[in-house]
Amino acid sequence: MSEGALLSFESVHAVYGKKIRALKGVSLEVRAGEIVALIGNNGAGKTTLMKTASGLMVPESGRVLFEGRDLAGLAPHRVSRLGLCLVPEGRRIFPRLTVMENLEMGAYARAGAPELAREFDHVLTLFPVLGRRRGQLAGTLSGGEQQMLAMGRALMSAPKLLMLDEPSMGLAPVVVDVIFDIIARVNKEGVTILLVEQNARRALKAAARAYVLETGEIAASGEAARLLGDASVQKAYLGL
Amino acid sequence: MLAQQIVNGLSLGAIYALIALGYTLVYGILAMINFAHSEVLMMGSFAALGAAALAPSMFGTGVLALAGLFAASMLAAGALNATIERLAYRPLRRHSRLTPLISAIGVSIILQNAVFLWVSDQSLAFPQPLSGDAFTLPGGAQISALQALTLAAALALMVLLHLFVEKTRMGRAMRACADDLEAAGLMGVDADVVIAVTFFVGGALGGAAGVLYSMSYGSTKYNLGFLPGAKAFTAAVLGGIGNVRGAVLGGFLLGFLEVLSAGYIPNGAQWRDVIAFSVLILVLLARPSGLLGERVAEKV
Numbered sequence: 381m382s383e384g385a386l387l388s389f390e391s392v393h394a395v396y397g398k399k400i401r402a403l404k405g406v407s408l409e410v411r412a413g414e415i416v417a418l419i420g421n422n423g424a425g426k427t428t429l430m431k432t433a434s435g436l437m438v439p440e441s442g443r444v445l446f447e448g449r450d451l452a453g454l455a456p457h458r459v460s461r462l463g464l465c466l467v468p469e470g471r472r473i474f475p476r477l478t479v480m481e482n483l484e485m486g487a488y489a490r491a492g493a494p495e496l497a498r499e500f501d502h503v504l505t506l507f508p509v510l511g512r513r514r515g516q517l518a519g520t521l522s523g524g525e526q527q528m529l530a531m532g533r534a535l536m537s538a539p540k541l542l543m544l545d546e547p548s549m550g551l552a553p554v555v556v557d558v559i560f561d562i563i564a565r566v567n568k569e570g571v572t573i574l575l576v577e578q579n580a581r582r583a584l585k586a587a588a589r590a591y592v593l594e595t596g597e598i599a600a601s602g603e604a605a606r607l608l609g610d611a612s613v614q615k616a617y618l619g620l
Numbered sequence: 621m622l623a624q625q626i627v628n629g630l631s632l633g634a635i636y637a638l639i640a641l642g643y644t645l646v647y648g649i650l651a652m653i654n655f656a657h658s659e660v661l662m663m664g665s666f667a668a669l670g671a672a673a674l675a676p677s678m679f680g681t682g683v684l685a686l687a688g689l690f691a692a693s694m695l696a697a698g699a700l701n702a703t704i705e706r707l708a709y710r711p712l713r714r715h716s717r718l719t720p721l722i723s724a725i726g727v728s729i730i731l732q733n734a735v736f737l738w739v740s741d742q743s744l745a746f747p748q749p750l751s752g753d754a755f756t757l758p759g760g761a762q763i764s765a766l767q768a769l770t771l772a773a774a775l776a777l778m779v780l781l782h783l784f785v786e787k788t789r790m791g792r793a794m795r796a797c798a799d800d801l802e803a804a805g806l807m808g809v810d811a812d813v814v815i816a817v818t819f820f821v822g823g824a825l826g827g828a829a830g831v832l833y834s835m836s837y838g839s840t841k842y843n844l845g846f847l848p849g850a851k852a853f854t855a856a857v858l859g860g861i862g863n864v865r866g867a868v869l870g871g872f873l874l875g876f877l878e879v880l881s882a883g884y885i886p887n888g889a890q891w892r893d894v895i896a897f898s899v900l901i902l903v904l905l906a907r908p909s910g911l912l913g914e915r916v917a918e919k920v
């Protein structure tokens with residue numbers, strides 16, 4: 381693996397139970413400052429890969445390194461405190477907590493840090509709607525607002541690398557535009573991003589590099605622009 | 621007369637409510653019924669008795685004796701509940717939902733038998749630190765010193781619990797874990813710590829109830845926890861298990877139901893449990909998730 385990778389997978393295998401082999405020797409890396417897209421069909425193993433990185437799932441073999449440190453044996457709350465934060469599939473906001481309390485939960489491990497107030501302001505500037513809804517129970521938000529809250533909550537942990545699992549799923553096109561704008565903006569501010577998307581075209585346009593996952597294996601990888609023009613990728617994922 | 625029944629119902633209900641909170645707090649986070657909770661409150665009452673044996677002044681009357689009994693029972697019950705979680709439930713957390721239930725029943729039987737075999741199989745006299753007479757309330761109802769203490773203690777503990785759950789960082793983490801344990805972990809919350817605190821708090825509330833309940837009988841026994849535990853569990857389900865307000869509401873409702881059936885129905889004293897549980901079944905038939913409970917699907 382090259383120097384300077386923020387996150388790297390080294391031939392990672394992951395299984396559910398004994399039989400379902402969801403990742404079969406995946407190697408990839410995400411370098412500091414990049415947006416990397418991970419595309420692939422339903423069931424390819426994208427969510428599994430992110431669960432493995434975040435400590436929700438333990439790899440059967442292989443290593444996951446963050447800033448050169450082996451994450452083996454670290455529970456999710458430890459991984460998140462290192463600065464590797466997952467915005468999970470389906471958003472998973474806390475429905476019976478208010479919007480503000482959800483954001484405070486994002487900053488849970490940093491309570492009392494002096495820069496927190498600035499962080500709140502920053503998240504509320506990125507997502508003004510969250511400020512207007514601050515006292516509302518998060519479960520009453522619309523799908524798009526919940527996605528924004530999930531991202532805002534993750535940003536409150538001041539992550540170095542943000543993993544987004546299907547952030548545009550089920551959202552109206554205008555909201556998808558907002559989400560992708562924010563992704564670009566957050567990345568410019570220095571947050572590295574690993575993006576899983578069903579909307580492959582959108583993801584490849586946003587990313588610098590990408591990996592294509594097929595039934596648990598990396599089938600292609602490279603510059604996102606090149607993959608966008610690649611005939612087999614176009615055929616399989618872009619509907620051309 | 622009604623005013624008297626209300627006083628009696630409130631003070632009985634307050635004890636059920638305190639115990640029900642312990643069931644509901646744990647259920648809220650782990651979706652698990654802590655069947656050992658009734659033994660936790662029994663052990664709390666024995667811890668208070670043990671403390672009194674070491675410091676005989678606690679058998680006297682007065683605020684200090686009272687505070688000593690509560691402190692001993694609440695600390696012991698809280699610590700015991702957290703220890704049970706650590707040893708008997710946590711290792712099974714990733715297994716099927718049935719496994720920790722069996723473990724809880726096992727712990728409950730072990731604790732009862734341990735007290736039965738090693739402490740006593742008889743009722744043991746419990747300290748009676750209250751000396752005052754009953755007051756007569758406007759309206760003519762009498763409230764005994766113990767009833768007044770029960771209401772005041774339960775109210776104070778409920779207010780403290782409310783402030784803890786709603787206003788502190790740990791309380792917020794508890795609510796977040798109750799909403800989504802895995803997502804809370806992703807936000808940097810160490811779920812094991814939050815769960816341990818939850819068991820401690822629930823156990824301590826049970827310990828307070830154990831003291832009040834033992835004082836009302838003037839004694840404690842190895843099986844002291846069984847009946848109030850079963851009833852408080854019922855109260856928690858009645859209110860909507862997992863819901864803190866529901867546990868309080870369910871506790872008081874059950875207290876009233878019992879007292880009113882004993883007071884107004886011929887031979888009601890013998891029938892009070894039958895009547896109370898029949899009402900429970902009727903409520904659950906109409907509202908399977910309890911009075912204030914959310915749809916069960918939301919939890920799983």
Ligand SMILES: Nc1ncnc2c1ncn2[C@@H]1O[C@H](COP(=O)(O)OP(=O)(O)O)[C@@H](O)[C@H]1O
Pocket residue numbers: 396397400401402420421422423424425426427428429
């Ligand atoms: N909890 C689970 N238990 C068993 N199998 C699972 C589980 N989650 C996912 N799988 C299986 O693992 C494979 C990869 O799934 P997933 O990582 O969710 O794919 P993707 O996110 O790319 O759609 C699929 O075959 C899926 O059926």
Ligand SMILES: [Mg+2]
Pocket residue numbers: 426427428469
């Ligand atoms: Mg997925």
